[in-house]
Amino acid sequence: MNLKAIKNKIFNGKNPKFIYYIRAYVMTHIPRALLRPALSKLDSIIEQRADRDYIIDRVNYYCKNSSYPEVDPKKWAEASVNVGNQPMTRQKVYYNDAMEYARHFDPSYRWCLISGDVNYTPTLPSIVKSRPIGGDNHNAVLLKLDKVRHFIFTNDKMPWRNKTDRAIFRGKIAGKEQRLEFMRRWFDNPRIDAGVIDKDMKEWTKPKLTISEHRPYRYIMSIEGNDVASNLKWVMSSNSIAVMSRPLFETWFMEGRLIPNYHYIEVKPDFSDLLERMDYYSAHPEEAEAIIKHAHEYVDQFRNSRRERLISLLVLKKYFMGVGQIK
Numbered sequence: 001m002n003l004k005a006i007k008n009k010i011f012n013g014k015n016p017k018f019i020y021y022i023r024a025y026v027m028t029h030i031p032r033a034l035l036r037p038a039l040s041k042l043d044s045i046i047e048q049r050a051d052r053d054y055i056i057d058r059v060n061y062y063c064k065n066s067s068y069p070e071v072d073p074k075k076w077a078e079a080s081v082n083v084g085n086q087p088m089t090r091q092k093v094y095y096n097d098a099m100e101y102a103r104h105f106d107p108s109y110r111w112c113l114i115s116g117d118v119n120y121t122p123t124l125p126s127i128v129k130s131r132p133i134g135g136d137n138h139n140a141v142l143l144k145l146d147k148v149r150h151f152i153f154t155n156d157k158m159p160w161r162n163k164t165d166r167a168i169f170r171g172k173i174a175g176k177e178q179r180l181e182f183m184r185r186w187f188d189n190p191r192i193d194a195g196v197i198d199k200d201m202k203e204w205t206k207p208k209l210t211i212s213e214h215r216p217y218r219y220i221m222s223i224e225g226n227d228v229a230s231n232l233k234w235v236m237s238s239n240s241i242a243v244m245s246r247p248l249f250e251t252w253f254m255e256g257r258l259i260p261n262y263h264y265i266e267v268k269p270d271f272s273d274l275l276e277r278m279d280y281y282s283a284h285p286e287e288a289e290a291i292i293k294h295a296h297e298y299v300d301q302f303r304n305s306r307r308e309r310l311i312s313l314l315v316l317k318k319y320f321m322g323v324g325q326i327k
Contacts, residue, residue: 014211020093020148021096024092024093024096024100030103035103036104038104039104039313042310042313046314051307055307055314060318061142061257062141062142062252063142063315063319063322064137065125065322066321067321068322071124071125071323075124076110076323079112079124080110080111080124081110081112081113082107082108082109083099083102083105083108083109083111085107086098089116093145093149094115094145094146095113097144097145097147098145100312101143101312101316102316104313105320106325109320109326110325111127111320111325112124112125112127113127114127115129115145116129117130117225118130119131119226119227120132121136121140125139125141125322126139126141127145127316128142128145129142129143129146129150129251129252130227130249130251131249132248132250133248133249134256141319142250142252143252143312143316144252145252147252149230150228150251150253151233151253151302152211152233153234153237154211154212154215156215156237156239156240157239158215158239159239160218160239160240160241160285160288160292161285161289163215163216163218163239163240165191165282166191166193166218167191167192167274168192168209168214168217168220168221169182169183169186169192169193169194169195169220169221169223170195170197170208170209171196171223172196173196173201173225174200176223178224178225179223181271182194182221182223183196183204185272186271186274191275191278192274193217194206195207211234214231214235214238214240215238215239217240218240218281219240219241219243220235220238220240220242222235222242222244224248228247228253229247232244232264233253233299236263236264236295236299237296237299239292241264241281241291241292242264242265242295243264243265243267243277243278244264244265244266245267245268246260253302258298259294262291263291263294263295263298264291265277265291
C-alpha cells in the first residue's frame with residue numbers, strides 16, 4: 001500500500017471505527033440498573049419539550065403501528081428472541097446500535113432484529129435498518145442501525161459556484177442493476193467522472209476517493225444499491241448536490257420524505273436526462289443553491305444527539321407495546 005493509499009484510508013472523512021467500537025463497548029456494558037430510571041422518565045421528558053410534536057411524528061414514521069393483532073403467536077414465539085439473549089449479528093454494528101437502546105428495556109422482552117440491507121417488508125414486526133418506501137411496510141420498524149457507516153456529515157467550505165461543473169460517481173456495482181445502468185450509459189462521458197471500485201470490473205475501475213475528493217464536484221451521484229445510497233447523508237450536508245432517481249428504500253434518514261428538486265436533483269431511473277438536469281441547474285445557480293440550503297436544513301434535524309436518543313427509545317417502546325411486551 002502506497003503513502004497516498006494509507007493517507008486516504010486514515011483521512012477519508014468517514015467516522016473513525018475505532019472510536020465507534022470504544023463507545024459501543026462502553027454503551028453495551030453500562031449496568032442495566034443505571035439505564036432503567038432514564039426509561040421511566042421518558043414520557044415526562046417528552047411532554048416538557050417544545051419539540052414534542054416533532055418527536056412524536058418521527059416516532060410514528062419509524063414505527064407505524066400501535067399494535068399488531070394479526071401476528072400469529074406461534075410464528076412470533078418461533079422467530080423472536082429475548083432481548084437479553086440477542087445473539088451477535090454477522091455485522092457487529094447492527095448488534096451494537098440496536099442494543100445501545102434495547103438494554104434500557106426488560107431483557108425478557110421479545111423482538112425480531114434483522115441485520116443487513118433489508119429491501120423487503122418482514123412477515124413479522126421487526127427492527128430493521130432499511131425498508132421499502134410506501135406500501136404496506138408497517139412490519140418494518142426503523143432504528144438507527146449501522147450509523148457509523150451511514151450517518152456521516154461533512155464540513156464543506158467550497159461554494160457550489162466554485163466547483164467543477166461535472167458529476168461524480170464511485171461505488172460498488174456488482175449485483176446492483178441501477179448502478180450498472182448508470183455505468184453503461186455514462187462511463188465515457190467527459191462531464192461525468194464515473195468509476196467503480198469492484199476489483200473484478202477492470203474496464204470501469206477507477207481509484208477509490210475520499211469524501212473530500214468528491215466535494216469539488218457540483219453534482220454527486222447517490223444511486224441506490226442493495227437498499228439506500230449510503231453517501232446521501234454526507235452529500236446533502238456538503239455544498240454539492242445529490243443527484244438521484246426517486247428513492248425506493250428508506251432508513252432512519254427518512255428518505256421517503258425527501259422532496260425531488262427541493263432536497264436533491266431528480267433524474268429518471270435510467271439516467272437518460274442527467275446532462276439535461278445538470279445543464280439546467282448550472283444555468284440557474286440560484287436554484288441550485290436553494291436545493292443545497294434545503295438539504296442542509298433537512299440534515300440538521302439529525303444533528304441533535306440527545307433528541308435522536310429520545311426518539312430511538314420511544315420507537316422501541318412503541319414497538320414493544322405493539323408486540324405485547326409492555327402491557
